[in-house]
Amino acid sequence: MTQPASAAEPIIVAQDVHKHFGSFHALRGVSVTVQPGEVVVVIGPSGSGKSTFIRTLNALDPHDGGSIVVDSIPLQGARNLDAVRREVGMVFQSFNLFPHLTVLDNVTLAPTRVRRTSRAEAQQRALDLLRRVGIEEQAGKFPAQLSGGQQQRVAIARALAMDPRVMLFDEPTSALDPEMIKEVLDVMKELARSGMTMLVVTHEMGFAREVADRILFFDAGQIVEDTTPEAFYTNPQHERARVFLSKIL
Numbered sequence: 001m002t003q004p005a006s007a008a009e010p011i012i013v014a015q016d017v018h019k020h021f022g023s024f025h026a027l028r029g030v031s032v033t034v035q036p037g038e039v040v041v042v043i044g045p046s047g048s049g050k051s052t053f054i055r056t057l058n059a060l061d062p063h064d065g066g067s068i069v070v071d072s073i074p075l076q077g078a079r080n081l082d083a084v085r086r087e088v089g090m091v092f093q094s095f096n097l098f099p100h101l102t103v104l105d106n107v108t109l110a111p112t113r114v115r116r117t118s119r120a121e122a123q124q125r126a127l128d129l130l131r132r133v134g135i136e137e138q139a140g141k142f143p144a145q146l147s148g149g150q151q152q153r154v155a156i157a158r159a160l161a162m163d164p165r166v167m168l169f170d171e172p173t174s175a176l177d178p179e180m181i182k183e184v185l186d187v188m189k190e191l192a193r194s195g196m197t198m199l200v201v202t203h204e205m206g207f208a209r210e211v212a213d214r215i216l217f218f219d220a221g222q223i224v225e226d227t228t229p230e231a232f233y234t235n236p237q238h239e240r241a242r243v244f245l246s247k248i249l
């Protein structure tokens with residue numbers, strides 16, 4: 001039976017999350033709940049904890065206080081790591097493709113190794129995903145033979161190959177030449193419209209205004225604003241958000 005959206009189980013529940021690097025307190029009590037299908041854009045000054053926060057959500061960086069539950073899986077130390085990483089796909093600023101593998105093999109590697117999908121099935125699915133991100137014809141090339149925008153689209157296809165329930169993006173267009181930013185944002189917009197739950201660290205305001213349901217504004221390891229794109233860009237409530245926007249707009 002279909003439930004009304006408000007009654008859906010949240011897919012991410014972070015409560016009072018803390019993270020230290022040595023004596024440095026990088027996350028200072030971050031709480032947020034994300035519903036299935038929500039698109040959440042995370043913005044804030046450099047060093048405010050945006051990357052650290054999204055890395056705690058798939059346990060790339062373990063948190064050291066508070067609790068995180070992803071798709072009903074509690075993140076606790078080394079437990080549940082494989083389970084949660086199957087649920088959460090991640091795309092980085094620097095693509096992080098395997099340079100010695102073809103595009104096709106980059107996309108089939110995890111499904112064949114981790115999910116034990118047959119090679120033929122993984123290849124068919126990889127080609128479907130490469131078509132979805134618009135680069136099916138590059139399947140036999142190596143990452144270094146592709147443009148940055150194409151490499152980032154391979155990275156998105158690779159993450160999707162694991163059928164994640166959540167996709168995390170950390171400044172996916174920051175390393176790209178301007179003419180390649182749109183092709184990556186277009187793929188992300190299509191993904192958002194398909195109903196994928198997404199957390200996206202980006203300062204691309206056009207993307208945020210077009211597809212984000214919420215904006216989280218980070219400052220000094222805390223979420224100081226959690227609101228709609230419209231409210232955030234037209235009337236930020238906090239002085240630090242106003243100062244930040246005046247610098248990037």
Ligand code: ADP
Pocket residue numbers: 021024026044045046047048049050051052053
């Ligand atoms: P943002 O993504 O918002 O720019 P980060 O989450 O990368 O910020 O970093 C938040 C703070 O934590 C910064 O001051 C950064 O120097 C520090 N930090 C991040 N990762 C590490 C690490 N591995 N070791 C030590 N300090 C770190």
Ligand code: MG
Pocket residue numbers: 050051052170
């Ligand atoms: Mg960062």
